Amino acid sequence: MSESTISPAAVVLPENPAALLPSEARALFRSGLVSPTSGWSAGYAQANLIIVPKAQAFDVLLFAQRNPKPCPILGVLDAGETTGALLAGGDVRTDVARYAVYVDGVKADEPTDISAYWRDDLVTFIVGCSFTFEAALQENGIRVAHIDQGVNVPMYRTSVRCEPAGSLAGPLVVSMRPVPASQVADAVRITSRYPAVHGAPVHVGNPAELGIADLARPDFGDAVDIPANHVPVFWACGVTPQAAVMESRPALAIGHAPGHMLITDARDSSYLVP
Secondary structure: OOHHHOOHHHOOOOOOHHHOOHHHHHHHHHOOOOOOOOOOOOOEEEEEEEEEEHHHHHHHHHHHHHOOOOOOEEEEEOOOOOOOHHHOOOOOOOOOOOEEEEEOOEEEEOOOOOHHHOOOOEEEEEEEOHHHHHHHHHHOOOOOHHHHOOOOOOEEEEEEEOOOEOOEOOEEEEEEEEEEHHHHHHHHHHHOOOHHHOOOOOEEOOHHHHOOOOOOOOOEOOOOOOOOOEEEEEEEOOOHHHHHHHHHOOOEEEEEOOOOOEEEEEEHHHHOOO
8 A cells, every 4th residue: 555546535444454554554544534543553653642832832741741651752743843753754733533622621623634723833742652552462362342342442531630730730541441350460561561651550440449430431432341250450541631631721732532543653662661
């Protein structure tokens, strides 16, 4: 597949998204395809986006520094930059399947292209995503429910407060994957080796201890069926900065639509630690 052969009229969900190179996946999204990206471009890291005016960029950077578990920064594009080493030849304005645009903290739009909102003072933060370690879970015999069930990963606001930074404050957001009770220790061990993409879980078991009332009603993404003898396992989630945006109400902020990630050119293995 080459980018030059893709036309908007021909864009359909590929038979094997896992086999696509990141550049091929980004070209499909640029041409109008909308899809959650879990399981896409096997072997390549996926990332969250948070884009803010330069005047708010230091607050985002400080928020990430104080809350590294949900906000592990993989890269930053300077004001007005639309591409970089993590997406060579790509464009952060067009190469994500769907975006979320916030005006005064309220979601105003969910476009597939943010060119109309682009300004030369916008700074892009590329934040690690737990989709990156899902292949490692699968390779070790741990099924990933939202992939098996063909839905977006469930994500929840929690009662846990992040450390505030400047104008930003908000709750920790978590993603949830049900894991067989006998494999929870393996899931913790495997994901702990990926600290740049959220690392080990922040909680295992009772969701009420995180202030989550009903797993069937996620704040973002889709609910998944939890099989018998499975335990809900929660990882810090890169949607956390968007939750802070909703609470703190900056004049403008742009993120990815939850579950619709930037697929980068970085290898998953580059974020694996011994």
